[in-house]
Amino acid sequence: MPHTSDDTLGRRRFQISRDQAVEAAIEKIRYAPDADWHSFSGTDYACLRAILGELWSSLDHQKWEQYAFSALTRQDIRALLVLGAGLPGHCLSCATVNEMDVILSRTLRNPEKP
Structure with missing residues (x-):
């Protein structure tokens, strides 16, 4: 078995953590009552995955955990897609990250409320 550097292992752990966080967010969005998930194309889905991956990489992870992705609406998702148009590559x-954060921050859970 070839030697794998700590740097390579760290990058791989980061990618796995990001992918898991994005998949969990997508799953919540998919079942969100106001998301109208079936109205999005496969291309939209791929773009949203890429956008969420970039956001996870760019934002504070504690804040990411506070977003209630299940509260996103169809309009919120469309706004994210428009802002992230042309993202791949x-x-x-x-x-743009700040504008997307504003959209997602509307869903922030307030842990102090019952």
């Missing part, structure tokens, strides 16, 4: 700008 490109990184999101700070301004």
